[in-house]
Amino acid sequence: MGKEACLRYTSSTSLPPPLSLPLMPGFSSGGLGGEVGGPAASPPCPFRPSRFVPVSAATTFLVGSTTLFFCFTCPWLSEHVSSVIPIYNAVVFLFTLANFCMATFMDPGVFPRAEEDEDKEDDFRAPLYKTVEVKGIQVRMKWCSSCRFYRPPRCSHCSVCDNCVEDFDHHCPWVNNCIGRRNYRHFFLFLLSLTIHIMGVFGFGLLYILQHQHQLDSVHSSVTMATMCTAGLFFIPVAGLTGFHMVLVARGRTTNEQVTGKFRGGVNPFTNGCLRNVSHVLCSSQAPRYVGRWRGKQTVEVHPPFLRPPLSEAQLEAKVLDNGIQNDHHSSRSKSSLEQMESQSADAEPPPPPKPEVRYPGLPRADTEESSLLSEGPSTPSMYKYRPAYSSPQRNHTALTHPNKMIRGDSLDSPSILQSSRQASYRSEPSSLDGGSVIGMVARGGERSEGPGGSSGTGGEIAGGISGYSLGGRSYTSYPSSLVLSTGGSHSSSMRSAHTHHNTLGTLQSEGTTDTSYKSLANQTPQNGSLSYDSLLTPSESPEFESAAHELSPQKPHAPAAFPPAMTSSPLPGVRDVPLQGYTSPFLSAQMAQQREGQLLQGSASFSSPNRAYLRAFSPPPPNPPHAAHPETQHHLLHQDSRHPHLRATSSIRPLPPVSEQPSPSSPHACSPDPPVSPPPRGPSLRKSPSYTGEAGLQHKARPMGGGSLSGEGGVRVTQAPQSTSRPGLANHSTSKLVGGVKKVTGVGGTTYEISV
Amino acid sequence: MSTEFHNLQELRHSVSVATKVFIQRDYSQGTTCRFQTKFPSELDSRIERTLLEDTVKTLNSYYAEAEKMGGQSYMEGCLACATAYLIFLCMETRYEKMLKKISGYIQEQNEKIYAPRGLLLTDPIERGMRVIEVSVFEDRGSSGSSHSSSVSSGGISQR
Numbered sequence: 001m002g003k004e005a006c007l008r009y010t011s012s013t014s015l016p017p018p019l020s021l022p023l024m025p026g027f028s029s030g031g032l033g034g035e036v037g038g039p040a041a042s043p044p045c046p047f048r049p050s051r052f053v054p055v056s057a058a059t060t061f062l063v064g065s066t067t068l069f070f071c072f073t074c075p076w077l078s079e080h081v082s083s084v085i086p087i088y089n090a091v092v093f094l095f096t097l098a099n100f101c102m103a104t105f106m107d108p109g110v111f112p113r114a115e116e117d118e119d120k121e122d123d124f125r126a127p128l129y130k131t132v133e134v135k136g137i138q139v140r141m142k143w144c145s146s147c148r149f150y151r152p153p154r155c156s157h158c159s160v161c162d163n164c165v166e167d168f169d170h171h172c173p174w175v176n177n178c179i180g181r182r183n184y185r186h187f188f189l190f191l192l193s194l195t196i197h198i199m200g201v202f203g204f205g206l207l208y209i210l211q212h213q214h215q216l217d218s219v220h221s222s223v224t225m226a227t228m229c230t231a232g233l234f235f236i237p238v239a240g241l242t243g244f245h246m247v248l249v250a251r252g253r254t255t256n257e258q259v260t261g262k263f264r265g266g267v268n269p270f271t272n273g274c275l276r277n278v279s280h281v282l283c284s285s286q287a288p289r290y291v292g293r294w295r296g297k298q299t300v301e302v303h304p305p306f307l308r309p310p311l312s313e314a315q316l317e318a319k320v321l322d323n324g325i326q327n328d329h330h331s332s333r334s335k336s337s338l339e340q341m342e343s344q345s346a347d348a349e350p351p352p353p354p355k356p357e358v359r360y361p362g363l364p365r366a367d368t369e370e371s372s373l374l375s376e377g378p379s380t381p382s383m384y385k386y387r388p389a390y391s392s393p394q395r396n397h398t399a400l401t402h403p404n405k406m407i408r409g410d411s412l413d414s415p416s417i418l419q420s421s422r423q424a425s426y427r428s429e430p431s432s433l434d435g436g437s438v439i440g441m442v443a444r445g446g447e448r449s450e451g452p453g454g455s456s457g458t459g460g461e462i463a464g465g466i467s468g469y470s471l472g473g474r475s476y477t478s479y480p481s482s483l484v485l486s487t488g489g490s491h492s493s494s495m496r497s498a499h500t501h502h503n504t505l506g507t508l509q510s511e512g513t514t515d516t517s518y519k520s521l522a523n524q525t526p527q528n529g530s531l532s533y534d535s536l537l538t539p540s541e542s543p544e545f546e547s548a549a550h551e552l553s554p555q556k557p558h559a560p561a562a563f564p565p566a567m568t569s570s571p572l573p574g575v576r577d578v579p580l581q582g583y584t585s586p587f588l589s590a591q592m593a594q595q596r597e598g599q600l601l602q603g604s605a606s607f608s609s610p611n612r613a614y615l616r617a618f619s620p621p622p623p624n625p626p627h628a629a630h631p632e633t634q635h636h637l638l639h640q641d642s643r644h645p646h647l648r649a650t651s652s653i654r655p656l657p658p659v660s661e662q663p664s665p666s667s668p669h670a671c672s673p674d675p676p677v678s679p680p681p682r683g684p685s686l687r688k689s690p691s692y693t694g695e696a697g698l699q700h701k702a703r704p705m706g707g708g709s710l711s712g713e714g715g716v717r718v719t720q721a722p723q724s725t726s727r728p729g730l731a732n733h734s735t736s737k738l739v740g741g742v743k744k745v746t747g748v749g750g751t752t753y754e755i756s757v
Numbered sequence: 758m759s760t761e762f763h764n765l766q767e768l769r770h771s772v773s774v775a776t777k778v779f780i781q782r783d784y785s786q787g788t789t790c791r792f793q794t795k796f797p798s799e800l801d802s803r804i805e806r807t808l809l810e811d812t813v814k815t816l817n818s819y820y821a822e823a824e825k826m827g828g829q830s831y832m833e834g835c836l837a838c839a840t841a842y843l844i845f846l847c848m849e850t851r852y853e854k855m856l857k858k859i860s861g862y863i864q865e866q867n868e869k870i871y872a873p874r875g876l877l878l879t880d881p882i883e884r885g886m887r888v889i890e891v892s893v894f895e896d897r898g899s900s901g902s903s904h905s906s907s908v909s910s911g912g913i914s915q916r
Contacts, residue, residue, distance in 0.1 A: 095841065097841075098841035098842050102842055111885040112884070114884070114887075118777070118779060118888065132785070133784075133785055134785065134786075135787060139784070149887060152782065152784070152788070152887060154788055166885075167788065186842075270787055272787075279831075280826060282834065283830055283831040283834050284824065284830055284834075285823065285824070285826075285830040285833060285850050285851040285852045286837075286850045287852060288853055288856055290882065290885040293882065293883070296860065300864065300867040300868050301872065302772050302877060303772060304772060304896035306803070306873065306874050306875035306896065307873050307875075308802060308803065308874070309803070309804060309805045
């Protein structure tokens with residue numbers, strides 16, 4: 001993250017700007033939590049002297065004024081009024097100073113950066129937000145691209161310190177530190193005690209002055225008056241801030257929440273009542289630090305053989321059906337390891353009971369699969385992974401008996417389960433992907449539905465990496481891949497930036513866009529659905545999508561990693577009768593779909609270049625695809641799939657011409673690939689869109705009813721596996737049926753589209 | 758091919774981390790530290806549900822006790838204020854004591870239950886109390902699998 005101005009004045013601090021003073025050396029940079037060891041908090045902050053000006057000023061004023069007060073005013077006071085006065089003031093001053101130091105130097109509750117493994121669990125096409133329910137209230141957790149995790153509730157990322165801070169309150173320039181969970185108490189007590197101290201200094205100074213009115217020109221008096229002025233000057237902002245924080249504490253809010261108005265109209269789920277809130281701030285035990293902890297050595301040794309829990313018959317049966325599904329964990333199998341396994345099958349110990357397969361029906365566990373997939377090591381390209389899996393299907397009979405250790409080879413094994421193996425193999429294929437597990441998952445879905453199309457599942461077909469890759473790249477129709485759904489419930493539309501650290505050519509990358517683009521994407525697709533389907537239905541607003549698509553399309557070529565086509569299988573547009581079962585169509589928004597499609601096609605290993613022209617020209621699919629064409633469309637898609645599996649990427653919201661109006665889908669119309677066309681202007685109906693198959697046989701569908709143009713005017717119809725991870729928060733239009741995280745919305749003219757929520 | 762055999766024999770009994778399963782925090786009751794007791798499906802074949810759920814429940818109870826606002830924490834706060842927080846140089850806070858206890862508990866659980874099953878729990882404090890990381894090991898030798906590039910926790914990215 002770029003460092004913003006180091007001097008960061010929050011709205012809550014209303015103190016006057018500091019005077020320029022000589023810098024005070026010795027302040028640690030960056031997060032004061034330090035990087036003693038263990039998890040890293042943040043990269044070292046470049047030394048910026050300007051950051052230390054306010055804290056230096058504050059320290060100078062505090063210490064200097066108080067010292068002067070003690071030296072010039074207190075002697076007389078202790079003699080002529082009471083000796084308790086200096087003691088009292090000393091105590092208050094020490095308390096103020098101690099809290100000031102604790103607020104300044106204490107780690108506010110910095111979260112260490114998440115490690116790569118954890119990040120992989122979250123699909124890099126996962127949404128920007130995850131929602132959790134806190135005491136019945138939905139709270140959004142935002143993905144932090146710097147720290148690589150979803151920020152816990154009340155956590156926020158401080159741009160000055162470049163850290164995520166737990167219970168983030170604000171970044172205080174006067175202490176040059178973030179105020180968070182651990183040091184909020186000290187900050188609050190500092191404010192309280194400073195207010196009391198200022199009042200004391202001012203009051204006793206006034207007492208002195210009143211008793212020395214005849215000696216106002218003496219040194220002592222003038223110093224006392226100066227001290228009083230300073231105290232009086234600072235009293236107003238400090239007292240104001242103190243009062244503000246007292247209200248916050250009573251309400252159980254942080255400054256961040258108050259200033260951003262999070263709970264303005266609603267209920268604060270983090271409050272426990274005034275008394276409990278106050279006691280929580282003042283009386284709770286000091287929270288532990290997360291960074292810079294001393295780590296004890298892991299002394300537990302792990303050696304094989306491992307115990308396995310016994311499985312029930314049902315699990316056994318499921319295992320048989322779903323051969324190789326459990327191999328999801330071992331996505332980072334290498335070719336050598338696979339072959340080792342195969343060769344060792346004879347020597348291997350008796351196979352443990354098969355892993356229960358409950359994911360199979362409708363993929364209820366798809367997300368865990370995904371997560372398990374994603375949690376693997378990334379680097380080898382999927383192509384590489386595919387090769388060993390399918391190179392020797394016949395040798396995997398015994399492999400079947402090692403369910404938990406099997407890799408994708410399992411799925412291809414026993415001929416007895418060839419039918420299911422097709423599907424199972426589809427499943428296992430993605431598991432073999434490393435970093436591209438996302439795609440794998442999606443591909444998983446698509447493949448399954450593609451039985452007729454490409455029997456990629458059977459080992460014979462997958463000759464090499466390309467075929468395997470293409471397998472992954474297949475477009476899959478209507479394969480419910482709830483796996484892409486991030487855990488944790490509903491997600492808003494914007495997607496996390498694709499993290500391309502795993503990406504190689506073969507790996508599947510969700511978006512291929514940068515963080516910026518996703519955030520911008522998020523900005524463009526407001527979750528409230530201002531780009532709502534209502535607007536889509538009205539032709540005048542349709543250009544919004546196109547313009548956005550235009551913005552996005554140039555990004556596609558720069559997509560860092562190849563995004564194999566058909567990563568996400570999308571249900572045939574408008575196919576209502578296809579049960580979603582957790583399948584989510586990736587239609588976040590027009591932009592996203594377009595982007596994905598473009599990337600999908602671009603990512604196709606062997607077919608990228610020819611299609612690129614198409615893909616780039618592909619404008620986002622119109623929002624309301626006709627739904628009438630389901631059967632033919634499906635047929636068409638399947639037909640296409642059989643021919644060009646790797647080119648599929650149909651957007652879920654691809655408008656299809658109605659069946660009645662179209663000639664048989666399988667008959668090529670104007671098959672010649674169209675030259676790149678800029679996204680066509682949306683017609684009023686936004687319904688029809690010519691669909692194009694891939695270059696080598698992409699079918700060009702004539703626009704049926706003269707109506708709306710699909711972005712694909714020049715667009716290529718690419719079957720796009722649902723990128724369920726990105727879930728648009730587009731508003732529901734009319735009827736919507738929430739299935740597995742996808743809303744089916746009926747638009748004008750009976751077109752339906754799925755919005756993943 | 759022969760190379761792999763050779764390697765296999767050498768690595769016959771080595772283990773490597775095949776995957777990591779993450780048990781997320783349960784925020785349904787606020788920001789107090791609780792972990793989800795939902796059993797992750799990836800571990801279905803590795804460990805009995807009850808064992809892991811018991812472990813997580815015990816951890817939750819420990820964390821709840823650490824964060825409890827009672828007499829001890831109040832006294833600790835007062836003492837700290839009275840000594841200008843110098844007491845923290847000598848004394849451990851209540852939370853830290855509980856964390857040590859939790860660490861010992863996790864170690865014990867690992868030794869007794871998880872290591873024999875090829876699993877390893879990572880203390881959530883190392884992850885900022887956001888997740889419980891369960892490392893799933895695979896026996897390289899017998900299974901010939903998992904060249905997972907994932908390394909033991911903490912090794913990978915120092916950002």
